[in-house]
Amino acid sequence: ELKVEQNPLFLSMQEGKNYTIYCNYSTTSDRLYWYRQDPGKSLESLFVLLSNGAVKQEGRLMASLDTKARLSTLHITAAVHDLSATYFCALRGRTDKLIFGTGTRLQVFP
Amino acid sequence: EAQVTQNPRYLITVTGKKLTVTCSQNMNHEYMSWYRQDPGLGLRQIYYSMNVEVTDKGDVPEGYKVSRKEKRNFPLILESPSPNQTSLYFCASSLSFLSRAASPLHFGNGTRLTVT
Numbered sequence: 205e206l207k208v209e210q211n212p213l214f215l216s217m218q219e220g221k222n223y224t225i226y227c228n229y230s231t232t233s234d235r236l237y238w239y240r241q242d243p244g245k246s247l248e249s250l251f252v253l254l255s256n257g258a259v260k261q262e263g264r265l266m267a268s269l270d271t272k273a274r275l276s277t278l279h280i281t282a283a284v285h286d287l288s289a290t291y292f293c294a295l296r297g298r299t300d301k302l303i304f305g306t307g308t309r310l311q312v313f314p
Numbered sequence: 315e316a317q318v319t320q321n322p323r324y325l326i327t328v329t330g331k332k333l334t335v336t337c338s339q340n341m342n343h344e345y346m347s348w349y350r351q352d353p354g355l356g357l358r359q360i361y362y363s364m365n366v367e368v369t370d371k372g373d374v375p376e377g378y379k380v381s382r383k384e385k386r387n388f389p390l391i392l393e394s395p396s397p398n399q400t401s402l403y404f405c406a407s408s409l410s411f412l413s414r415a416a417s418p419l420h421f422g423n424g425t426r427l428t429v430t
Contacts, residue, residue: 237418246404247357249418292356300364301372302347302419306356 206231206297210305217283217312225308227276227293236276237294238267241307247292250278283312316341320405320422327395328430335390335425337405345408346388347372347419348380350401357404363388395429402426 207230217223227236238250251260253269253276260267264287266279276293288311294304318339327333339346347362349372359372363382377399379391388407392399403426406419 239418246423247406247419247421249420252418294357300362300370301359302362303359303373304349304357306354 206233206295206301206303208293208295208303208305210291210293210308212308213306215308215310217280217310219284219312219314220282222282223280225278225280225291225310227278227305229274229276229295229303231274231298232271233295233297235296236269237302238276238278239292239294241290241292243289250291280310283310285312285314288312316420318405318407318420318422320403320425322425323423324426326428326430329396330394333392333395333427335392335403335405335427337388337390337422338386339388339407339420340386341407341409341420342385343407343409343420344385345410345419346382347406347408348378348388348390349404349406350374350399351404351424352401360390360403395427397429400427400429 209228211226236253239247241247251267256271258269264281269276290307290309292304292307321336344365348360349357351357358374360378361380363369369380404424405422408419409417
């Protein structure tokens with residue numbers, strides 16, 4: 205059964221700093237998603253990663269996928285307050301279910 | 315505007331009183347799904363549907379029913395709600411969830427359900 209683990213669960217970081225959120229998963233999957241959720245809001249799609257070595261970037265966020273290590277990372281460069289949100293990774297399991305990580309709550313302070 | 319619409323946004327009910335949360339999408343998406351979000355547990359899939367008349371259980375289907383009679387609608391039915399179903403519910407849809415294109419899920423705005 206596919207299990208998805210994110211860390212850290214909480215991340216408080218200063219503006220301008222860099223940091224990485226990790227998403228580990230237990231079994232093979234053919235796609236990995238990253239989503240963002242603002243407090244009290246719905247989820248917004250950030251990236252879809254399909255293959256080993258895939259890297260996608262949007263603004264200050266960069267996501268990568270290492271299928272051999274069963275690891276995806278979401279790297280934040282020079283954080284700004286607007287990036288404060290909860291970030292989820294999710295993977296499709298063998299039975300077409302979509303399994304979400306527990307989320308990383310990011311707070312960026314001045 | 316392309317969107318997934320859930321209703322109602324907020325619902326307070328009592329144990330045992332049947333309720334339906336509606337979900338509609340206007341993007342002609344084949345794949346639709348329901349999730350519940352609870353603190354510390356992330357999002358857990360309740361049911362999903364690959365297409366009209368095709369539905370499957372997710373990870374936490376107990377106490378829920380769904381139907382997919384039309385492509386655009388995917389209602390979530392709680393026949394006899396209980397307090398442990400108090401949660402934030404999201405409906406989502408995708409054009410090609412299974413295909414290699416792997417288009418992302420589009421989420422509705424959520425329904426906050428309280429069962430007393």
